[in-house]
Amino acid sequence: MAERTGKRIAILALHIESNRFAPPVGRADFEEKVLLYGDEIMADAAREHPRMVGTMTGFIHAMNQAGPWTPVPIVNADVGAAGPIDHEFFLELQAEMRERLEAAMPLDGVYFGEHGAAVSTEIPDPDGVLFKMARDVVGPDVPIISTLDLHTNISEEMVDATDALIIYRTNPHVDQYERGVEAAGSMHELLGNVTATTAFIRLPLVAPQVTQLTASGPYGEIIDYGQTLIDDTVMNISIAGGFTYGDTPQNGMAFLVTTRDDMATARRICRDLAERVWNYRERFTPNLTSLEDCIAGAVARGEDHTTPSTIIADVADNPGGGGRGNTAWLLQGLYEAGAKDVILGVFNDAALAAEAHEKEVGETFEASFNRDEPDQYSNPFAAEATILALSDGKIIGRDPGSRKNMSINLGPTTALQVGAITVIVISIRQQCIDPGYFENFGVSVADARTVVVKSRGHFRAGFLPYFPPERVIECDAPGLTSPNFENFEWNGFKRPIYPLDQDADWTPPNW
Ligand SMILES: [Zn+2]
Known part of the structure; x- marks a missing residue:
């Protein structure tokens, strides 16, 4: 040859x-x-x-x-x-x-x-x-x-x-x-x-x-x-x-x-x-914060600007673990509680993004989140929303971790104002690992009192300059990637297995 x-x-x-x-x-x-x-x-x-x-x-x-x-x-x-x-x-x-x-x-x-x-x-x-x-x-x-x-x-x-x-x-x-x-x-x-x-x-x-x-x-x-x-x-x-x-x-x-x-x-x-x-x-035991406490904390931070800003990880809806990126429990809870200066990303909803792209920046409409995939792992939510930005969603990753310098395609993307919450809605499912997923669309991470990310842990590298580990909260909301094992019916594991079976035993191999 x-x-x-x-x-x-x-x-x-x-x-x-x-x-x-x-x-x-x-x-x-x-x-x-x-x-x-x-x-x-x-x-x-x-x-x-x-x-x-x-x-x-x-x-x-x-x-x-x-x-x-x-x-x-x-x-x-x-x-x-x-x-x-x-x-x-x-x-x-x-x-x-x-x-x-x-x-x-x-x-x-x-x-x-x-x-x-x-x-x-x-x-x-x-x-x-x-x-x-x-x-x-x-x-x-x-x-x-x-x-x-x-x-x-x-x-x-x-x-x-x-x-x-x-x-x-x-x-x-x-x-x-x-x-x-x-x-x-x-x-x-x-x-x-x-x-x-x-x-x-x-x-x-x-x-x-x-x-x-x-x-x-x-x-x-x-x-x-x-x-x-x-x-x-x-x-x-x-x-x-x-x-x-x-x-x-x-x-x-x-x-x-x-x-x-x-x-x-x-x-x-x-x-x-x-x-x-x-x-x-x-x-190896999770340290989760209840949905109610996550919402109450965000409301308090919105009122009292002397407290440090905080990031809430919606760990149960992590597209990086197979989540759909479209549960609305946090969004709905924060909206109904009147939490202020919250930014939330990235919500994966191609239908909603497409609908926004038929409109103009500044227009207000009834935004229906997760109309297509509601099920036991994912709830729908609707509220009036104003379009802040529209984009094709093509960005370059800048997080120092796994996607730095890579071409990232979020699909047609929009930033929506929903009450006092700014939501980034994307069309191609991703986990929110990079502040650029907000900042490319004119939404400041530094100015937010509460940031909500749909990610389990990969956001920690990119968001570290804004949020050291002590200002990260992991939320116990429902979802396909909930760390709360009671939310699933397991049938593939070899049992017994820890921690599902607390009495699981292991003997080292007799080599
Ligand atoms: Zn991995």
């Missing part, structure tokens, strides 16, 4: 975090986000503002810098957090990946930029299926490495089919690019003489998503401790917090220690990490 210079590395990704309680997604949903084939992947990685997640661009950039190689871009399918992937579409995607991998043989390595918390409408572990498919195609000797979101649910199949799994170490995720770069480094090692050996433990512990921050707290502590053990033998230590709402048999905090062919060391460290966490498992 004339163009063959350097190693031939396949690049592919299914990037979805599936909330089993949310509506399924198919090809059209992926196309609306990021569905790229072949050379489109390399073209996107070369853009100033790529659409792919940072692990993909980090891997590609690092491989480019390290010297001649032959990238074999296959498929990048990224829909972010959503519901289960439609099984028919998953089978199509799997077939496309397999065909393209087979056509590309011989390959020297395979890189997946996976999220790791996919479920389909029929199976609990599409990620494991894809890794195994790749292993079947390339055979036992070709290295397969995947990066994974820290909210991955790790199955035995995922571990068995790959040589190394490299998980983000930050939440909010600010190290995606670095992990992609790390994966490229590991790929070079495995293309040389190094054999990766991994120990894996999964605890019967589903840590509520709001307890998985890494700047401090029980999860951050164990990640930081793990990093002190990296040395010439230990290549990577990855600790998956997991994604509760996947509701799968592979749910549970997971520990992966990858060594340069030293299984005894991998096992010793893996067991140490898991035991430490199991011994303090009761620390």
Whole structure:
């Protein structure tokens, strides 16, 4: 092959975090986000503002810098957090990946930029299926490495089919690019003489998503401790917090220690990490504020400007966890209580945004929020609203975390004044992770007394300059991503599991 210079590395990704309680997604949903084939992947990685997640661009950039190689871009399918992937579409995607991998043989390595918390409408572990498919195609000797979101649910199949799994170490995720770069480094090692050996433990512990921050707290502590053990033998230590709402048999905090062919060391460290966490498992308890108290606090701040402004995270309606971004419990409560100087974003309602776009800035109309999807997880609300701004919703991310510099498309967007509340209404579902989601539409975050964001935790990086951790409140409202486990009917977990089963037990493996 004339163009063959350097190693031939396949690049592919299914990037979805599936909330089993949310509506399924198919090809059209992926196309609306990021569905790229072949050379489109390399073209996107070369853009100033790529659409792919940072692990993909980090891997590609690092491989480019390290010297001649032959990238074999296959498929990048990224829909972010959503519901289960439609099984028919998953089978199509799997077939496309397999065909393209087979056509590309011989390959020297395979890189997946996976999220790791996919479920389909029929199976609990599409990620494991894809890794195994790749292993079947390339055979036992070709290295397969995947990066994974820290909210991955790790199955035995995922571990068995790959040589190394490299998980983000930050939440909010600010190290995606670095992990992609790390994966490229590991790929070079495995293309040389190094054999990766991994120990894996999964605890019967589903840590509520709001307890998985890494700047401090029980999860951050164990990640930081793990990093002190990296040395010439230990290549990577990855600790998956997991994604509760996947509701799968592979749910549970997971520990992966990858060594340069030293299984005894991998096992010793893996067991140490898991035991430490199991011994303090009761620390993974959410600290939520009731809806009533959130509203009362906002009313008080609107009256008394000597108190510090505060941000309320509507953690139960987090589009970054598969929420629809359209519950109105906080909006309605704040409106009816007469809370002042409140800004709320981003409310996902394409019908409402479209209606506003048929009108002019300054017009007043009866705004019907969430007319299309009211159900047990999401209430509707209507009130008179005045249009403050209209936009196509195309912005560049500036939050220092996961979407900095990326092209972000919110779809047709409007800023509405509803009582003393300014609401940003968007048309393409997103979590509100960046002050730019307000400020691009003329709404000041600095001047608000109360900011409400539909996000579980990723807003913390971007909004940190305005709101240090002590001025963040997590609201116990209803919704598809409520950290209040009593709001769901779980049927996928292996039971018993903590904290649903307080008497759940775990015995370390007898290695
Ligand atoms: Zn995540």
